[in-house]
Amino acid sequence: MKRVKVYLGLACLMTLLCLKPQVVWARELNPFQTKMINPHTSYRIYQNLTRKGPSRSLCLANTFKHGNVQASAVRKVRGNKYCYVWLDGHRGGWVNQRAFLRRKIAVVHQISLVKNSHYSFPTRDAINYATDVAGTVIEPSKVKVSRAEVSSSKKESYRVSYSYGKAHAQTVVQVRANAREGIVKATKKPQAGDSARSWFKHYKTSGNWGRSFAPETRPHVLKSGHFRLKTYFYQPATLCQSDSVTGKVGPVPEGLTVSNGSMYATMYHSPNDTRAHIVSYKFNQVPNRYVMQKLSWLPWSQFLRLASHVKISPYIKLGHGQAIGSTRKYIYVIANNHLLRKSSQSEEIMQISKNNLQIKQIWTFKVWNHSARIGRYVHNATFLNDNKFIAVYHAATDHRFEYWEVTGQGNSWYPKEIGATRGDFMRNDSPVQGITYDKHKKQIYLAFNDYLFKLKRSGKVLARGHFHTGREFEGISINGRHLYAELAQRPELLRQRIR
Known part of the structure; x- marks a missing residue:
């Protein structure tokens, strides 16, 4: 069994990096909120955000569609909400909240179980991600499922539904017929x-x-x-x-x-x-x-x-x-x-x-x-x-x-x-x-x-x-x-x- 390894240097690194962007009227988010960039949008990340709006473009937000995006603050300017984001742990900038994937649940659509009366499949294992109305990634345990587990004791096909707020998804879990498979x-x-x-x-x-x-x-x-x-x-x-x-x-x-x-x-x-x-x-x-x-x-x-x-x-x-x-x-x-x-x-x-x-x-x-x-x-x-x-x-x-x-x-x-x-x-x-x-x-x-x-x-x-x-x-x-x-x-x- 592995021994737990603790990264004590993270605190030192956080001290070296200015963790909180100094922005007036911004609401800080603690802990940071994990976000996912919508790859089909063309919003940009900006260095500055003033009462007039964002300025000094840094890059397209979808550059980090496969990155780890974390928001540390949110501010509303002229009817738009902007989040200050950190990208793969690096200080980033301000991005319009519409750049995020919102109200989405991504699940695996094909699940096949070997027949086994000693095992039930935890249906939340099929969740890739789920996001709320603000584009914040939700912990899988908070997603509602129509059934928490699927027994693999008999040949059957099950439809499983997932939901969080207005986000919905479905998958089908099938149990194979041959009980001798794997013996x-x-x-x-x-x-x-x-x-x-x-x-x-x-x-x-x-x-x-x-x-x-x-x-x-x-x-x-x-x-x-x-x-x-x-x-x-x-x-x-x-x-x-x-x-x-x-x-x-x-x-x-x-x-x-x-x-x-x-x-x-x-x-x-x-x-x-x-x-x-x-x-x-x-x-x-x-x-x-x-x-x-x-x-x-x-x-x-x-x-x-x-x-x-x-x-x-x-x-x-x-x-x-x-x-x-x-x-x-x-x-x-x-x-x-x-x-x-x-x-x-x-x-x-x-x-x-x-x-x-x-x-x-x-x-x-x-x-x-x-x-x-x-x-x-x-x-x-x-x-x-x-x-x-x-x-x-x-x-x-x-x-x-x-x-x-x-x-x-x-x-x-x-x-x-x-x-x-x-x-x-x-x-x-x-x-x-x-x-x-x-x-x-x-x-x-x-x-x-x-x-x-x-x-x-x-x-x-x-x-x-x-x-x-x-x-x-x-x-x-x-x-x-x-x-x-x-x-x-x-x-x-x-x-x-x-x-």
Whole structure:
């Protein structure tokens, strides 16, 4: 189970940045209100707002249609309401309230559940976002639903309605017919494993984190065996201001996937949260290793140039965020409960569009060994394509790690055990922090604390690296011929060429 990491430097950063715009007659909003920009409008953000109206245009508001927009004040001028907004944690300006998405609920329209009498689907998991009359994002718990859960015990189709004020949406939840779907046998002979000693609690940081919280100025090189990871770039610890529930982005990274020249990180306020944000960065828009960590306080022109290529998802259901992968069009996350282990419950697969980082489709699946009594509830997985993922399961009482390949056919998902490893890897039972797969060599990589292991598909351990960082890996990913790894405190992406 993860230890909570607290970003103490946020208070220092807030002191350095003037948090409250000095505007006469403006009503301050505390906490800040999270907003969403309507991409189909052409309103602008202005530096100044006087009794005559706004002046000194900064940019089009829809530049940040995929950004984290937070309003700290509101003022009425000549019959129009204007909000002072912060953009990805950076001080912004005034924008007409009509620039926001108002009275909208966005939900997933296709939800398919595996038949399972031990599981009910929480219908609010299908909410991407909901906004009120002022364009403020509403916490999903405040949205009214016609039914809070849908049982998956029998084949049926259910229509679910969502509402908040005058905003309405509907979805259809279908339960599949085959009760035997997902029931298989774990029969693979465990291969030779490895046993390593790890720490219980992280004891180091990136350097300045926890001291001055100043930006890092030097790269790290992690060498052990055939592993040689080097800092690719440091990310912002947070992309927000204030403590509004829906607008908190960071400082805890949990999962990582890389594809098509972009990285996608799941960012949490607390590792115990189940809703969070996905943040994406385009590698060809990151000028060097050090500049992105300063994003929230860069000069405006530089900030605008960099932040316009950063995408932040709405506050969506991601579970623990470490069962993640990506393909050409989509990101896939298994939104699991990392506190469950030997469970017969189903798990949710979230298909997330790369275009707007919103959930497009949801399926559930189950992996049972013989019966519901021996459920394989997985915490870590990586997607090979749009219809296949590989997951790792730790059968702690049997001192065995299992590797499952799960294939989608239509709306159904069928598991098959492909390998197993004897032992526990970590003597203190530290959890898996990430899994990825090398398609070229057909090899599995696992991360634990500051260890990496390379295995055959059968589960035989081929190599390991121990890096003595005292920091936790928070996800690993292979894209092409490169291995990527994310470290926490501060968020730092490392990379190496696979030999």
